[in-house]
Amino acid sequence: MVSRDQWLLFPRSNPQARIRLFCFPYAGGGSAVYRRWPAELPGNIEVGLIQLPGRETRLREKPLTEITYIIEHLAQSLRPYLDKPFAFFGHSMGAIISFELARHLRWVHQVEPERLFVSGRRAPQLPISDPIIYDLPDQEFLAEIIRLNGTPITVLENQELMRLMLPLLRADFTACQTYRYVHEPPLQCPITAFGGLEDAAANRERLDAWRAQTMNSFSLFMLPGDHFFIKTTKDEILPIVGKTLSLEGAMPMRFPN
Numbered sequence: 001m002v003s004r005d006q007w008l009l010f011p012r013s014n015p016q017a018r019i020r021l022f023c024f025p026y027a028g029g030g031s032a033v034y035r036r037w038p039a040e041l042p043g044n045i046e047v048g049l050i051q052l053p054g055r056e057t058r059l060r061e062k063p064l065t066e067i068t069y070i071i072e073h074l075a076q077s078l079r080p081y082l083d084k085p086f087a088f089f090g091h092s093m094g095a096i097i098s099f100e101l102a103r104h105l106r107w108v109h110q111v112e113p114e115r116l117f118v119s120g121r122r123a124p125q126l127p128i129s130d131p132i133i134y135d136l137p138d139q140e141f142l143a144e145i146i147r148l149n150g151t152p153i154t155v156l157e158n159q160e161l162m163r164l165m166l167p168l169l170r171a172d173f174t175a176c177q178t179y180r181y182v183h184e185p186p187l188q189c190p191i192t193a194f195g196g197l198e199d200a201a202a203n204r205e206r207l208d209a210w211r212a213q214t215m216n217s218f219s220l221f222m223l224p225g226d227h228f229f230i231k232t233t234k235d236e237i238l239p240i241v242g243k244t245l246s247l248e249g250a251m252p253m254r255f256p257n
Contacts, residue, residue, distance in 0.1 A: 006051060006057065006058060007050065007051055007052075007073065007074060007077035007078075008022075008048050008049070008050065008051065008077060008078070008081065009031055009048070009049040009051055010046065010047070010048050010049075011035060011038045011047065011049065012038040012039070012046070012047070013046070014038075014043070014045075014046040016043075016044075017043070017044055017045055017046035017084070018044040018045075018084070018085065019044065019045055019046070019084065019085040019086060019087060019114065019245055020045075020046045020047075020048055020081060020084060020085070020086040020087070021037075021041070021045050021046070021047050021048070021086070021087050021088075021089060021241070021245060022047075022048045022049075022050060022078065022081075022086060022087070022088050022089070022098070023037065023047060023048070023049050023050060023088075023089045023090070023094070024050045024088065024089065024090035024091070024093075024094030024095070024097050024098045025050060025052060025055075025091070025093070025094050026091045026092035026093050026094055026120070026228075026230075027092060027093040027169070027172035027173055027175075027176055028145075028165070028168060028169045028172050028173075029055075029091075030051065030052070030055040030056040031049035031050065031051050031056060032056070033091070033230060033231065034047065034049050034089075035049070036234070037234075037238065040234075040238050040242075041238060041241065041242045041245075042242045042245075042246050044246060045242065045245055045246070048078075048081060050074065050094075050097075052064070052070065054167070054168045054171060055168055059164070062167075062171075063167065063168050063171035063172065064171065064175065065171045065174040065175050065178075066174075066175055066178065067096060067097060067100055067175050067176075067178075067179045068100075070097055070175065071097065071100050071101050071104050072104075074097070074101055075101060075104050075105060075108065075109075078101075078105075079109070082105070082109070082111060085114050086113050086114065087113045087114050087115045087116070087117065087245055088101065088102060088113045088115075088116050088117065089117040089119070089241065090117070090118060090119065090121075091119040091120050091121070091230045092119070092120045092121050092176075092202075092227070093121075093172055093175065093176050094119075095118035095119055095120065095121035096121060096124060096176065096179055098116060098117075098118070099116065099118065099124060099213070102116055102187055102189065103184055103187065106187065106188075112187055112188055112189045113189050114189060114245070115189055115190050115191070115192060115244060115245065116187065116189055116190075116191045116192070116214075117191075117192045117193075117194070117241060118191060118192070118193050118194070118207075118210055119193070119194040119195070119230055119237075120194065120195060120196060120199060120202050120227055120228075120229070120230065121202055121207075122201065122202050122206035122207065122209065123206060123207070123208075123209035123210045123212065123213065124179075124181040124213070125181050125183070125209065125212065125213070126206055126209055128177070129201070130177070130201055131144070132177050133173060133177070134170055134173040134174040134176075134177050134178075135174075138166065141166075141169075141170065141173075142162070142166070145169060148227065185215075186212065186213050186214050186215045187213060187214050187215065187216075188214075188215050188216060189214065189216060190214055190216040190217040190218065190219075191210050191211070191213060191214045191216070191217075191218050191219075192218075192219045192220075192221070192240070192241075192244060193207045193208075193210045193218070193219070193220045193221070194207075194220075194221050194222075194223060194229075194230075194237060194240075195207040195220070195221070195222050195223070195229075196222075196223060196224070196225040196226050196227055196228075196229035197222050197223065197224055197225065197229075198224075198225060198226040198229075199225070199226050199227045199229065201227060202227065204220070204222055207220055207222075208220055221236075221237075221240060223236055223237070
């Protein structure tokens with residue numbers, strides 16, 4: 001099932017689910033990294049995969065270069081699907097998108113996720129420490145992408161495919177590296193953070209700083225791997241996500257009249 005405007009994909013429609021988990025991609029990535037999650041999470045969880053412009057079934061669309069625009073579109077698209085408890089999971093760029101979307105929904109619709117899962121991204125209030133690469137010439141930009149080790153070598157070696165991917169990668173890195181955190185009160189929902197033990201950009205200290213963004217409980221799990229540990233530690237992440245959401249107490253959804 002795909003939602004009306006293509007921003008959402010539900011690989012396994014599950015009307016009986018108690019809670020929906022919306023999953024947000026990392027820079028340059030799509031919903032594919034989460035495709036097996038619906039089959040491996042408990043049956044009371046319906047998984048919605050966020051499909052951003054410029055990738056997968058939306059390849060012909062121009063990718064967005066500002067987090068604010070992404071949030072505005074997603075808030076409108078998700079609105080019909082917030083009729084039951086929901087949670088967010090975002091990796092890297094997806095962590096920032098899901099965090100800002102949660103804050104947007106709080107102020108606009110007076111509702112928050114039951115839990116926010118953030119993965120592979122330093123807390124948003126911390127100063128930018130990564131080198132700015134989105135405006136580099138193509139060859140230098142691609143060299144930095146290779147260094148990050150997130151794009152398969154088969155893709156990097158395919159010149160035609162890289163010509164298609166380059167605008168997407170540059171747009172996503174523009175969105176991430178021009179994002180500026182604005183202070184607001186912490187969220188009321190609990191936050192669970194995941195990190196890779198070999199990821200220097202999002203190390204334990206930088207992930208632990210997410211605890212300042214919630215008035216509720218906070219937990220942190222450090223797993224084997226580098227920045228893209230999410231690709232290799234699914235069997236460790238999913239039991240934590242599934243157990244956490246299955247134990248969450250349902251909260252009434254609050255919408256304006």
